[in-house]
Structures are given as structure tokens and as C-alpha cells.
Amino acid sequence: MRVRTVVVVFVALLLAAGSPGGPGLAQGKPTLRMLASAGGSGASFAAGVSEFERDTGIKVDFIQAPYAEVREKQLLELTSGSGTLDIVSVDDQVWLPELFHYLEPLEPYVRRDSLDLNAYVPAMLNLYRYTDPVRNQSALYALPIRVGGFVLIYRKDLLQQAGIAQPPRTMDEFLADARALTHGGQYGIAFALKQTNYLTSQFFPILRSFGADVLDHTRAHPAFNTPLGREATQFFVDLYRKYKVIPQGAITYEQDSVIAAMQQGLTAMTITYSPYVVVMNNPKASKFAGQFTVASQLPYSRDSGLKTGVTMINGWGFGVSRDSRSKDAAWQFVKYMASPKAQDLMAIKYANSPTLKEVYQNREFQAVFPEALPVLSVLDHASSRTGVVQWTRIEDIMSATLSAALVGDKSVPDALADAERQVTQILRSAR
Amino acid sequence: MLAPAVVVLVVVLLVPLLFSLRMSLFDWSMLSPTHRWVGLGNYRRLLADPGTLASLGITTTFTAVSIAAETVLGMALALLLNAPLRGLRAVRTFVLLPMMVAPVVAALSWRLLLDSDFGVLNYLLAQVGLPPQLWLGRGLALASLIAVEVWENTPFVVLMLLAGLQALPQALLEAARVDGAGFWQQFRSITLPLLSPVLLVTLVFRTMFTIRVFDVVWVLTGGGPADRTLTLSVDIYRTAFRYADLGSASTLSWLLLLVTVAITAVYLRVLQREALA
Amino acid sequence: MNARARPGLRRAALAALAYAAVAVLLVIVLFPIVWILLTGFKTQMDAFSLPPKWVFRPTVENYVGIFHTTGNLREIPFATYFWNSVVVTLSSTALSLVVALFAGYSLARLAPRGAGAIGLGILAVRMLPPIVLVVPLYVLCQRAGLLDTVWALIFPYTALNIPLATWLLRSFLQDLPRGLEEAAMVDGCSPFGAFWRVIVPLAAPGLAATAVFSFILGWNDLVLALPLTTFHAPTLPILASRVRVDEGVLWGRLGAVATVLIVPVLLFTFAAQRYIVRGLAAGAVKE
Numbered sequence: 001m002r003v004r005t006v007v008v009v010f011v012a013l014l015l016a017a018g019s020p021g022g023p024g025l026a027q028g029k030p031t032l033r034m035l036a037s038a039g040g041s042g043a044s045f046a047a048g049v050s051e052f053e054r055d056t057g058i059k060v061d062f063i064q065a066p067y068a069e070v071r072e073k074q075l076l077e078l079t080s081g082s083g084t085l086d087i088v089s090v091d092d093q094v095w096l097p098e099l100f101h102y103l104e105p106l107e108p109y110v111r112r113d114s115l116d117l118n119a120y121v122p123a124m125l126n127l128y129r130y131t132d133p134v135r136n137q138s139a140l141y142a143l144p145i146r147v148g149g150f151v152l153i154y155r156k157d158l159l160q161q162a163g164i165a166q167p168p169r170t171m172d173e174f175l176a177d178a179r180a181l182t183h184g185g186q187y188g189i190a191f192a193l194k195q196t197n198y199l200t201s202q203f204f205p206i207l208r209s210f211g212a213d214v215l216d217h218t219r220a221h222p223a224f225n226t227p228l229g230r231e232a233t234q235f236f237v238d239l240y241r242k243y244k245v246i247p248q249g250a251i252t253y254e255q256d257s258v259i260a261a262m263q264q265g266l267t268a269m270t271i272t273y274s275p276y277v278v279v280m281n282n283p284k285a286s287k288f289a290g291q292f293t294v295a296s297q298l299p300y301s302r303d304s305g306l307k308t309g310v311t312m313i314n315g316w317g318f319g320v321s322r323d324s325r326s327k328d329a330a331w332q333f334v335k336y337m338a339s340p341k342a343q344d345l346m347a348i349k350y351a352n353s354p355t356l357k358e359v360y361q362n363r364e365f366q367a368v369f370p371e372a373l374p375v376l377s378v379l380d381h382a383s384s385r386t387g388v389v390q391w392t393r394i395e396d397i398m399s400a401t402l403s404a405a406l407v408g409d410k411s412v413p414d415a416l417a418d419a420e421r422q423v424t425q426i427l428r429s430a431r
Numbered sequence: 432m433l434a435p436a437v438v439v440l441v442v443v444l445l446v447p448l449l450f451s452l453r454m455s456l457f458d459w460s461m462l463s464p465t466h467r468w469v470g471l472g473n474y475r476r477l478l479a480d481p482g483t484l485a486s487l488g489i490t491t492t493f494t495a496v497s498i499a500a501e502t503v504l505g506m507a508l509a510l511l512l513n514a515p516l517r518g519l520r521a522v523r524t525f526v527l528l529p530m531m532v533a534p535v536v537a538a539l540s541w542r543l544l545l546d547s548d549f550g551v552l553n554y555l556l557a558q559v560g561l562p563p564q565l566w567l568g569r570g571l572a573l574a575s576l577i578a579v580e581v582w583e584n585t586p587f588v589v590l591m592l593l594a595g596l597q598a599l600p601q602a603l604l605e606a607a608r609v610d611g612a613g614f615w616q617q618f619r620s621i622t623l624p625l626l627s628p629v630l631l632v633t634l635v636f637r638t639m640f641t642i643r644v645f646d647v648v649w650v651l652t653g654g655g656p657a658d659r660t661l662t663l664s665v666d667i668y669r670t671a672f673r674y675a676d677l678g679s680a681s682t683l684s685w686l687l688l689l690v691t692v693a694i695t696a697v698y699l700r701v702l703q704r705e706a707l708a
Numbered sequence: 709m710n711a712r713a714r715p716g717l718r719r720a721a722l723a724a725l726a727y728a729a730v731a732v733l734l735v736i737v738l739f740p741i742v743w744i745l746l747t748g749f750k751t752q753m754d755a756f757s758l759p760p761k762w763v764f765r766p767t768v769e770n771y772v773g774i775f776h777t778t779g780n781l782r783e784i785p786f787a788t789y790f791w792n793s794v795v796v797t798l799s800s801t802a803l804s805l806v807v808a809l810f811a812g813y814s815l816a817r818l819a820p821r822g823a824g825a826i827g828l829g830i831l832a833v834r835m836l837p838p839i840v841l842v843v844p845l846y847v848l849c850q851r852a853g854l855l856d857t858v859w860a861l862i863f864p865y866t867a868l869n870i871p872l873a874t875w876l877l878r879s880f881l882q883d884l885p886r887g888l889e890e891a892a893m894v895d896g897c898s899p900f901g902a903f904w905r906v907i908v909p910l911a912a913p914g915l916a917a918t919a920v921f922s923f924i925l926g927w928n929d930l931v932l933a934l935p936l937t938t939f940h941a942p943t944l945p946i947l948a949s950r951v952r953v954d955e956g957v958l959w960g961r962l963g964a965v966a967t968v969l970i971v972p973v974l975l976f977t978f979a980a981q982r983y984i985v986r987g988l989a990a991g992a993v994k995e
Contacts, residue, residue: 033939039953046782061939062782066952069934072672076846076935079461079675082855084938098462098675195655249547251656252567256756256956260549264758279955285753389462392673404657407569432818433826436811436870443867444833447844451836454843461843508733514726522730524978528741531973533928536948536966540744543756543959551743551760582736628879635831636872643837645931668839677843684840691835 030326031059032333034087034318035073038064040275041146041316044350048342055336058329071095078102078321086324087333090142090317092127093387094395100130104320105139109331120144120338121376124355127384128317143338146346147315148274148353149379150205151371152295155288158186158268167269167295171209171235174269174299178245181268188245190258190267195403197395198254201385203402204312205271207232208383211304214394215386220427224398225420228304234412235301237405251406263287271298273314274375278351296374297381313382315353390426397422451681459678466678473682482658483666483683487690490663493577494641500581501637502630505588512589513596523593530586538650541579545651572652572660579647584640588633595629596622634698642691663687741970748963755959770964774947784942790968793943795858797926800865804922805915808870812877813907817889827878834871838931846935860936861943865926873918880914881907916980923976927969944969 036042042064049062065073070089077084078099088103090096110117117125121144128142154167162181168174178188192198207213207224210232216223223229240246247266250257259276261267263286274294283289298309318337320330336342338355346352347359348368353375359365366372385391401419404410410418455473457466477483512519512526529537544550545566553563566575599622607617645664648654654661654669663683671680747755749766777783815827841864849860888910892902908915930945937943948969951962 035938037954038950039955041954049782063784063938064782064953065950067954068672069949072935073938075461075672075675076843077938080847080850082850084855101462194653195657196653247548248565248568251565251569252547252652254956255954257546257548259955260756260758263753264549266548266758276955284751287753396669396673400655400658403655407656409569409657432810432814435807436830436874437826439807439863439867440830440833440870443845443863444836444841447841447848448833448836450844450847451840511726511729511733514723516723516726519730522734525734526737527977528970528974529737531924531928531970531977532741532966533930533945533948533969535930535945536744536962536969537740539948539951539957539962540740540966542957543747543962544740544743549756549758549760554760582740586737632875632879639835643839645837645839664837664839667837671839671843681840684837688832688836692832695831695835 029056029058030086030329031061032086032326032330033061034085034089035063035065035070036089037067037070037091037316040279040351044146044346044352045316045337047350048337048346048352051342051345052333052336056332058333060333067091074099078323081323083321083323083325085321086326086330088142088319088321090128090319092147092314092317093130093384094314094391096128096130096141097387097389097391099319100132100139100141102322103141104322104324104327104331105141106143106320106331106334107140109320109335110140113335115335119340119356119358121147121355121357121360121379123313123379123382123384124315127313127315128319130387142317142319143334144315144317144355145337146275146353147313147317147355147379148375149311149313149382150201150271150298151274151277151311151375151378152269152271152298153262153277153280153292154269154295155262155291156293157288157291168299169297171299171301175235175239175243175245178239178269179243182243182245186265187247187261187267188269189239190253190261190270190272191239191246191250192253192255192258192272193240193246193250193403193406194252194254195399196254197392197399199402200395200398201312201314202271203233203236203398204385205298205309206236208312209298209304209306209309210235210301211306213383213386214398215388215423215427219386219388222420222423222427225416228301230413230416231301231303233402233405233416236402237412240406241408251403262292274371274378275351275353277371278369294371294374294378296377298378308381309378311378311382313379313384315355388427393426394423397426451684454677455681455685457678459676459681461675461677469678473678474686477679477682477686482661483686485658486661486663486666487686489573489659489661490642490687493573493580493644493660493662494638497577497580497584497641498634498637500577501585501588502634504581505585505592505633508585508589509592509596512593526589527586529583530590532583534583534646535650537583538579538647541582541647542651545575567652567656569656569659572656576647576651576660579651580641580644583647584637588637591629591633592626595626599625631698635695638694638698639691642694643687741966744963744966746963747959748961748965748967750960750963752958752960755963756956767960770958770960773961774964774968784939784947786947788940789942789944789947792858792937792941793927793945796861796865796941796943797923799858799862800869800926801919801922803862803866804869804873805918807866808873808877808918809908809911809915811870811874813881813903815874816878816881827875830871830874834868838868842932842935845932849936855936856938856940858941860941861926861929861933864932864936865922865929869918869922869925872921876918877911877914880911920977920980924973927973 036045046062049060053060074085074088078088088099090099124144124147127147128144129138129140131138152167158181159167164177164180168177181188192202207229210228212226212229212232213223215221240250247261258270258272259279262270262280265288277292277294280286280292281289298311300306300309318334320327320334324330340356340358343354343356343359344362347354348364354360360372360376397419401415405412405415456468456470458469459466512523544552547553547563547565552566556563564571603621604617607621643664644662645668648660648662648665649668652660654665667680667683670676670683748770750764751767751769754761754764775786777785845864849855854860888906889902892906893899897905928945930949933943933946948965951958951965
């Protein structure tokens with residue numbers, strides 16, 4: 001009967017399709033597996049991965065996925081000890097406190113291969129060091145591959161037209177310039193204000209540039225409900241609610257809308273992740289390509305006692321999974337991606353944010369990314385997000401708090417007090 | 432003959448379900464190899480948490496309004512499409528389209544449409560002189576989510592009710608018309624009671640699926656602004672995969688399950704009484 | 709105006725109103741879908757522009773983007789996503805139909821003890837949000853060696869389909885005259901033959917309805933597909949989900965993926981449509 005034939009063929013195909021592609025055979029080179037965040041990061045990494053395959057003959061199964069997916073899948077795979085992943089993407093101090101249990105400490109490999117760690121920008125390398133709070137041991141768990149920071153990106157032409165000679169150096173100037181640039185359907189600033197972890201990242205540089213911080217130096221207590229913290233938060237909220245120099249729609253903005261707002265000429269300035277200036281200057285995507293540039297420092301608050309703004313430094317590192325069956329090959333890969341060859345390639349041709357000092361001095365790179373030196377100077381005054389295991393929860397609390405203040409559900413002092421209470425509780429129930 | 436179904440369900444659904452019940456009785460984190468027994472501690476803590484109660488409230492509002500809208504609209508559309516007019520059969524398939532779109536695709540598409548600066552909806556409003564709205568802002572976020580949910584799922588209701596209408600014994604309706612019964616009377620005394628069984632199935636399944644809506648909320652608002660659209664499902668996802676806290680996530684899931692069972696029990700009681708009347 | 713005196717005019721007016729309502733309905737239903745399909749032919753800049761673009765230069769770069777995946781792009785080939793989706797969806801649909809038919813028949817005709825309770829139990833398992841099944845299923849699949857294979861999805865989807873399918877088919881079969889199977893067996897059929905030749909054809913419309921719902925679940929699900937597959941068995945919804953990147957959403961690509969996703973469902977539904985409404989009509993009403 002025809003039906004029977006169809007069924008038999010179908011079942012045969014099913015069995016063929018369903019056979020799990022196991023790990024690489026013992027003889028021959030292993031296949032390495034990893035997940036990476038899609039977008040600018042994934043695209044630049046992909047180029048490096050292909051070079052690695054060409055140079056070493058080791059195959060790499062490299063999957064790009066949205067940030068939340070990478071997190072979900074890595075959590076599942078690593079905590080189950082399945083050994084499916086060989087290389088682990090690490091979102092610096094946010095994921096490290098959770099993932100370090102599952103990562104190989106890299107110092108033994110570094111020593112064995114005589115890798116010079118001084119070649120890396122120190123602030124970037126330190127993002128991937130973590131001190132195990134229980135054993136009080138510090139180790140390096142990943143090498144930095146793509147690290148940038150939040151910088152002030154602005155439209156040269158618009159500032160010139162408004163008679164502003166140079167980008168704002170203080171928060172007062174930042175506000176004044178924004179007001180001067182807000183007229184006729186154009187706004188001074190684009191910020192990502194949607195209630196997501198990006199909102200907390202958007203706020204972090206402002207908070208730091210007012211001289212406050214999320215947690216104190218012991219990392220056991222919240223430190224944002226202080227006079228400076230309140231000033232920072234009020235300033236942030238006022239930009240949106242009182243002075244309206246940010247488009248009202250920004251309450252739904254994530255990174256893409258910020259970039260689009262700049263590209264489409266809706267806004268004149270923004271404080272966002274450094275590699276995005278390349279996207280804004282891309283003539284295929286932007287109406288105002290070529291007009292965007294980076295200020296060499298973030299604005300700061302005069303009350304803070306600081307001399308320059310402090311930004312947030314963050315990015316991706318690659319580590320080796322403790323359960324990997326090909327640790328040596330995985331280390332080779334990580335080392336390669338952090339090596340001058342790969343870093344040069346990814347930075348010059350694929351808009352990566354390099355982590356080796358020498359790339360910043362590379363003329364070819366500077367030609368492609370004229371903002372290289374200003375960005376590096378901003379990153380000199382940067383701090384990372386605090387490495388505590390509850391950071392993800394703290395991020396969500398801050399984001400909900402800021403959102404409440406931004407939409408007017410709570411006053412700034414009330415919102416901060418509420419957040420302080422919740423963060424204290426979270427930190428107290430530390431695992 | 433029941434065996435295969437029971438086996439599949441037990442292995443694939445019941446075992447994980449019981450496993451999740453077990454997890455809810457522990458302080459169970461994905462990041463830790465050992466787990467501490469807390470008994471009903473998770474339940475006590477979460478039920479006392481204003482955040483959970485707020486989520487429950489938002490989920491209830493979302494579900495109730497969505498289902499009410501879907502039912503009323505679905506009924507009206509089913510009646511409309513049942514009319515003996517030419518060309519309606521072709522229309523019926525198109526009306527089903529929103530149901531066929533993958534939830535994540537539908538959610539992303541609506542995000543594009545509802546964007547306050549770059550979205551086409553505000554553009555069209557501006558063209559007719561109306562002010563642009565912050566569709567996903569403080570005031571309208573929940574309403575917008577409900578609208579998208581209704582858009583996506585009314586077709587299911589239409590499909591079910593239309594089938595029910597088409598199976599109505601025409602003789603009864605004819606007799607009523609001959610007796611001089613108006614449309615409304617016909618509807619109340621004949622159509623609606625006879626449709627009760629279909630309505631029951633539809634309501635039960637719509638409730639089950641709406642109460643745990645995830646894609647639409649996660650993609651459009653992420654639960655915000657200011658947690659105003661934080662439904663239980665989003666809370667569960669966040670707790671499980673952002674905080675790696677499976678104990679609490681399982682507890683919340685069981686709370687959701689119990690609420691769903693309760694609502695279904697109510698439906699069964701009310702509608703079965705109606706059907707028998 | 710006396711309704712009885714001018715029935716023709718009244719009917720015409722109502723018909724006009726009905727058509728107008730249908731037109732509005734079609735606009736509301738189709739506009740978002742048409743918009744996103746159109747976006748599949750826009751460049752990123754056109755897709756997310758201020759103001760939104762109605763007139764634009766169409767491009768096929770988004771389609772090229774999802775079909776051409778070699779070289780430096782290092783993406784999973786489109787064919788893999790597509791084939792996995794086809795296999796998973798058709799298999800889970802077929803399995804669901806068979807299992808649910810047996811279960812529905814059993815509950816409807818053989819009336820075992822506790823049929824009501826079993827029926828409710830079957831429904832209740834479906835009430836747990838799938839998200840919470842993820843971790844237990846992940847562990848189960850890992851232990852069984854099924855992770856990242858099509859089986860990791862076929863079994864859960866079948867299980868998720870069974871409750872609705874069983875309910876539908878049970879109510880459908882409940883009303884068939886009792887003596888049918890006996891009559892067939894008197895005529896010389898085996899019990900299975902009676903089932904296959906008499907019951908199944910009568911249940912065909914109900915089976916078609918079930919097939920459509922099952923197809924839609926398997927074809928569109930993301931919640932379970934995402935954690936249970938990675939390199940070998942990802943399905944099309946995962947491709948759709950991957951239009952989200954760090955810098956935002958690739959709207960053009962979303963349009964292209966949405967189009968590819970919806971065509972098979974449309975075709976399947978058209979094919980089954982002749983049976984669906986008929987199937988649900990007889991099935992659900994005779995509860």
C-alpha cells in the first residue's frame with residue numbers, strides 16, 4: 001500500500017535525522033563548540049573563528065544567538081555538566097560570579113605558553129579576574145576578546161550649528177547643550193529607558209560620574225541612596241520628565257532605538273556602547289554617516305569631586321569549560337582570539353573593540369576607527385559592574401526602580417529608598 | 432487503548448510536573464549542586480510578597496479582559512461570517528491568519544508597528560490629525576498587550592464558534608423565525624444554549640493559554656514599564672533564567688497551575704448548568 | 709419603515725453593513741501581517757526609519773541573508789532549520805493523531821472506569837506553563853541521550869497536543885451510533901478492521917482539526933525548542949528568534965523569516981480547511 005511505503009521511508013528518514021551528532025572522533029581533530037551573542041559581537045567573532053579554522057584545521061561549531069538565549073543555554077549546559085560546550089562566552093563581571101565554578105582557571109595555561117598578559121589593556125583583563133568568596137582565591141577565568149565602554153557620542157554638525165565649540169565636560173554643560181539642541185522635533189539626548197537590564201547600564205555611568213556607586217567597596221551594602229546618588233538619579237529622571245530633552249518615546253527604547261534615533265537624526269547626543277559609533281557612521285544604515293564622533297571623556301558632576309566622568313567598561317571574554325573534553329584545543333582557540341593576529345583582523349575589518357594595547361596604536365585601526373584614542377582615554381576612567389552573584393537581580397531591581405521614577409509612579413527619593421531596601425534584602429540572603 | 436496516551440503524558444508531562452513540584456519545596460538554584468529543604472517556605476514567602484500578588488493581579492486582569500474581548504468579538508465575528516452572503520467562505524481562511532503566525536513573530540511585528548517614534552500606527556494617527564501615543568508606555572502598555580493578544584487569538588474562538596453555529600439544527604431556528612422570534616431572542620434562547628458545549632471547550636483552552644502568555648509580554652515590554660505588565664509567566668522566566676532560582680520559579684508555576692484549575696472548575700460548573708437549563 | 713413591507717431593502721442594507729464589517733475586519737487582521745511581509749523586502753534603514761516608509765526600493769538581501777549562510781557568516785544552514793521543523797512537526801502531528809484517537813475512542817466508547825477523572829487529569833497536566841518543563845525535560849533528555857535531536861521535540865509536542873486532541877476526538881466519537889463496530893464485525897471485519905474502516909473515516913474531520921492545531925504548535929513553538937536543541941536540531945522558530953541581536957532587531961530579516969514560516973502553515977490549513985469546520989461542527993457541539 002502506498003501509505004505503508006510512505007510511512008517506512010518517513011521513519012527511515014526520521015531515524016537518520018534523529019541520530020545525535022556526537023563529539024568528534026578520538027582520532028582526528030576535535031570539534032569545538034561555543035555560543036556567542038549575535039550582532040556586532042558575533043559578526044566580528046565569526047571572522048576570527050574562520051581564521052582560526054584556516055590556521056589550525058580545528059573545526060569550531062560557533063552559534064550566534066540573542067543575549068538572553070546565550071545566557072539561558074549556557075546556564076543549562078554548564079550546570080548540567082554535559083560537556084557540550086568547550087568555550088564559554090563571559091559577560092564580564094555580570095556572569096563571572098555565577099559561571100566561574102564551571103570555568104578552568106587560566107593561569108596554568110598562561111604560564112605554560114608564556115603568554116604576556118601585560119599586552120592587554122589592564123582594565124579589560126581585570127574584568128575576567130574573580131575572587132572566589134568562599135575560598136578567597138583569585139583567578140583569571142577568561143581572556144578579554146571584545147571590550148568597550150559607554151562613551152558620549154554626538155553629532156559634530158549639530159553642535160557646531162548650535163554654536164557649541166566642544167562637547168560638554170560637566171553635567172551642567174551636558175544639560176545646557178541638550179536643551180540648546182532640543183527644538184523643532186529634534187531632541188538633545190537619546191537614552192535607552194525601557195525596563196530592561198540595559199536601563200541599569202544606561203544609568204550606571206551617570207551614577208558613577210556623580211561620584212556614587214551601586215554597591216559600596218565591601219560589595220555587601222547598597223551605596224546609591226546617598227545625597228550624590230539621589231542627585232544623579234534626579235538628574236537622570238529630570239532629563240526625561242522635567243527638561244524633556246529626551247524623546248518621550250524613549251521609555252520604550254532599547255539599544256536599537258537609540259542607534260536608530262541617532263542614525264535618523266532624531267537626537268543629537270547619546271551615551272552608549274563605544275562600537276556603536278561605527279554603526280552610526282555607516283552610510284548604508286545612517287542618514288548622517290560621518291557626522292558622529294566620540295568625546296574623549298564623559299561629563300562629570302562638579303559636586304562629585306571628580307575631575308572627569310567615570311564610565312562603565314564591559315564586554316565579552318572567552319573562557320574554557322571545566323567539563324570540556326578538548327580543553328587544550330579550547331585554550332588554543334581562546335588564546336588565538338585574543339592574539340594580535342585575530343584582534344587586528346576583527347578590529348580593522350569587522351568593527352570589534354580590541355583588548356590588546358597594540359591594536360589601539362595600529363595606524364590601520366585608527367584609520368578605520370578615528371575615535372580609537374578618545375575611546376581608550378574614556379576607558380582609562382572606567383569601572384566595571386560589581387562582581388557579586390546577585391548582580392542580575394540587582395540589575396532588575398534598579399531597572400524597575402528607575403522605570404517607576406521615569407514614569408512618575410514614584411518620586412526619586414521614594415524609589416531609591418525602595419530599591420535600597422530590596423537590594424539589602426537580596427545581599428543579605430547571599431548564597 | 433488509553434495506554435499510549437497515558438504513557439506519553441506521564442513520561443513527558445507528569446514526571447517533569449512532579450519534578451517541578453519537588454523543586455518548589457527546596458531552595459533550588461541552578462548554580463548550586465546542593466539544595467536545602469524549605470518545605471512550604473517558598474510558597475509562604477512568595478504569597479506574602481507584594482510583587483507576586485501584583486503579578487497575580489496583572490495576570491488576572493490581562494486574562495479576564497482578553498478572554499472577555501475574544502469571546503464577545505469571536506461570537507460576533509462567527510455570527511457575521513455565518514451569514515449566507517457570497518464570498519464569506521474565502522474570508523474565513525484569512526481571518527485565521529493571526530492564529531497561524533508564530534507568537535514570537537507576531538510579537539516582534541507588533542513591536543515594530545507600535546513603536547512610538549518609528550512605528551506605522553502613530554504615523555497613521557498623525558496623518559489623520561490625532562496625537563501619537565506611547566503605546567507601550569505607562570498608561571497604555573497593558574491595554575496594548577491585551578489588544579495584541581486579542582488580535583492573535585480571536586481567530587481560534589471564531590473557528591470554534593463558527594463550527595458550532597454551522598452544526599445548529601436549522602429546523603429549530605426556522606421554527607423560531609416562523610413563530611416571529613427576533614434575532615436577539617433567537618440568540619438568547621436557542622443559539623447560545625446550544626453553543627454552550629463549544630463555548631466551554633473554547634473558554635477552557637483560551638484561559639489555559641492566556642493565563643500563561645509569555646512571548647507577547649516579554650518581547651513588547653519585558654514586564655515594564657515599572658513592572659506594570661509583569662505577568663506571572665514573565666516573572667517565572669526571569670526567576671528561572673535570569674536568577675537561576677528554580678525553587679521559586681517552580682513555586683510560582685504551581686501557583687499558576689492552581690489558579691488555572693480553579694478557574695476551569697468554575698467554568699465547568701457554570702457552563703454545565705447553562706447547558707442543562 | 710415596516711420591516712415586513714420592504715424586506716428586500718432591509719436585507720440589502722444589512723448585507724451592505726455586513727460586507728463593510730468584514731472589510732474592516734480584514735484590514736485589522738491582515739495589516740500587521742502584510743506590513744511585516746513587506747518589511748521583508750526592505751533594507752534595515754528603510755525598515756526602521758523616521759517616518760515609516762511605504763514607498764521604498766525593494767531588496768532581496770534579507771532572503772539572501774537567511775538562505776546563504778556559508779563562509780564567514782558561519783550560520784546554521786537554512787535547510788537544517790527547515791528540515792528539522794518539517795520532521796518534528798509532521799511526526800508530532802502524526803503521533804498525536806494516533807495516540808489521541810485511541811485515547812478519545814477509549815474514553816468515548818469503551819468508557820473505562822474513571823473516564824471522567826482521567827479526562828480531567830489529561831486536561832490538568834496541560835495547565836502547567838511549558839517554561840517550567842524546560843529544566844526537567846532538559847535533564848531527562850540529557851540522561852536519555854536525546855538532547856539536540858528531533859526526538860527531544862517530537863515527544864514533548866506530542867504530549868502537549870494530546871489533551872486538546874483527546875477532548876476533541878472524544879466528543880466527536882461520543883455521538884456515533886453504538887452498533888457501528890458490531891455491525892462491521894458481523895459483516896466479517898476484525899475488531900481492528902472495524903475500527904479502521906468504520907470509525908476512522910467518520911472521525912476524519914475531527915482528525916483534520918486536530919492535525920491543524922498540532923501542526924501549528926510544532927511549527928511555531930519556541931519555548932521548548934530553544935533549550936532542547938542547539939547545533940543539530942534547531943527548528944524555524946529559533947531562526948525567527950535570532951533576528952534579535954545586541955544592537956536591536958533585524959526587521960528586514962524578520963519579515964523574510966515570517967514569510968517563510970507562514971507559507972507552509974497556510975498551505976496546510978487550506979488543505980485541511982475543508983474538513984476543519986465540518987469536523988469541529990459535529991465534534992464539539994454534540995458534547
